Amino acid sequence: MQKEIFKHKLLVFNYALAALLLMLTYSCKKKYPDFPYNEIEKFSIKDVSGTELNAAIQEKNIIIYWPPFQDQPDSIQPQIAVSDRAIITPKSGSKIPFKEGFSYEVKAQNGSINTYTLKIANNQPLPYFEVNELVINLNRSMSLFGDYLIPDATQTSVYLVDKNKKETLLTINSISNNAVNVNIPLVLSQDTSHYHIKVITGKRNLTKGPYYIDRPLLALGTVTLPADVLTVKRGQSIVFKHSATPGTLKYYAQTGRYATVAITSRITRSVPMQITDTEITLTIPQDFPLGATYGSISFLVEDKAKGTWQRRTSPFTVVQ
Structure with missing residues (x-):
């Protein structure tokens, strides 16, 4: 009898164990959802x-x-x-x-x-600038003073913008974080006119103006007479070479051009002249004093102060 009871208990235990193993197997095979997070x-x-x-x-x-x-x-x-x-x-x-x-x-x-x-x-501060020139001229430099400029010509640039929105890139001479100096070219899209100035530095840009850009200043540079011209006759023309920037003269009137030749420290004579981009031609009047040596000449292109050049040239003597 006890043997039968033992067999029965063993059979129940085996069934229970099998059921437990089945449950464990099923639970291990249960599929959980995949994570949906993608941040x-x-x-x-x-x-x-x-x-x-x-x-x-x-x-x-x-x-x-x-x-x-x-x-x-x-x-x-x-x-x-x-x-x-x-x-x-x-x-x-x-x-x-x-x-x-x-x-x-x-x-x-x-x-x-x-x-x-x-x-x-863009974490870069907004730049600002002021033009440090009373008069801006073609063919001269211009300085801008301000702050927050990147002192690198590859990252900072300056433009002139005309009334038609055409931009002209200017050459930078020097640059720091609070100043930039640029060249104004001799010829612009509108020449003498009003322009805005645009500065780009890094990812920032600022435009101010308009500013008037005036004609170039007259600057003959050197004025020379050929070394073999020592004497000049009345009525003879003599040619001086000058080193003014070609193209400058077109901005000045074609009339009223003459040269003032010093005879003595107090006596001068006005002599008509013709001038090109490279030469000045004077014709000695028939009534010019003889035997005098001349070495100081003022060349007047217009009846305005900015149109006058005074240069001491090679001396020459007027003969019959």
């Missing part, structure tokens, strides 16, 4: 000095505030943390171009995808 949780890079910069993640944008006045690199290697069991492409630490519009793809375990776009915030 960027942290995105950081290092600036030029090695300081860590943490990007702001807003509405699927990765916004980086790059320090002002630091040169931006062409590429970066971000360190990125994403949601649990998600995969990001390109992966964290990969070198990418440092430019707006570059995108990352974050794929969740369940296959859902989020796309993030890189944006670089």
Whole structure:
């Protein structure tokens, strides 16, 4: 009897054990849903000095505030943390171009995808400047004084903008963070006229004006007489060479041109002259005093002070 009871208990135990093993097997095979998370949780890079910069993640944008006045690199290697069991492409630490519009793809375990776009915030201060010239002339330099200019001619540029919005890039002579000196060319789209001045520095630009740009100043430079011209007869023409910038004279009147020749320190004679971009021609009048030596001549192009040049030339003597 006891033997039968033992067999019965053993049979019950075996059934219970089998049921338990079946339950364990079933529970092990139970499938849990894949994770749906596909977010960027942290995105950081290092600036030029090695300081860590943490990007702001807003509405699927990765916004980086790059320090002002630091040169931006062409590429970066971000360190990125994403949601649990998600995969990001390109992966964290990969070198990418440092430019707006570059995108990352974050794929969740369940296959859902989020796309993030890189944006670089303009953290550069707005520049300002003033023109440090009472009169701006063609073919001269012009200085601008202000602040927050990037002292690099590859990142800062100055333009003249005419009434038709045509821009002329100016050559930079010198530049600092608070001043820039540029050349105004001899010929512009509108020549003497009103222009706006536009400064681009880094990602910032500022336009001011209009400013009037006047005609070039007269500057003959050197005036020379050929070395073999020592004596000149009455009625004879003599030719002086000058080194004025070609094209300057077109801005001045064609009438009223003459030369004032010094006979003594107190006596002068006015002599008609013809002038080109390279030469000045004088014709000695028939009544010029003989035997006098002349070496100081004032060349007057217009009846205005800015049209007068006075140069001491090689001496010459007038003979019959």
